[in-house]
Amino acid sequence: MSVDTESWVDRAACRGMDVELFVIPRPGARPAPEAVAACERCTVADACLAATNRDDSLFRAGMTRTTRRDRRQAGARKVQS
Numbered sequence: 430m431s432v433d434t435e436s437w438v439d440r441a442a443c444r445g446m447d448v449e450l451f452v453i454p455r456p457g458a459r460p461a462p463e464a465v466a467a468c469e470r471c472t473v474a475d476a477c478l479a480a481t482n483r484d485d486s487l488f489r490a491g492m493t494r495t496t497r498r499d500r501r502q503a504g505a506r507k508v509q510s
């Protein structure tokens with residue numbers, strides 16, 4: 430029997446990439462194309478999104494912090510209605 434000890438982080442498409450590629454230099458700026466491409470092909474984006482906290486300013490799960498915040502707020506409104 431094998432035990433799967435690999436975490437989603439080990440399978441992240443951005444593993445080994447320069448984290449600077451995921452930095453949004455200023456509000457409204459576009460993420461680096463390399464970061465966008467990594468997130469588009471990443472198979473663990475859902476886990477990444479779930480692990481991302483509100484203060485994370487990096488481009489994560491194919492989204493900027495602003496986009497993630499908007500999604501959370503939209504989700505909260507759905508729960509309330």
Ligand code: SF4
Pocket residue numbers: 441442443444467468469471472473474477478488489490491
């Ligand atoms: S979704 Fe993007 S930031 Fe998240 S683990 Fe995958 S490649 Fe990295």
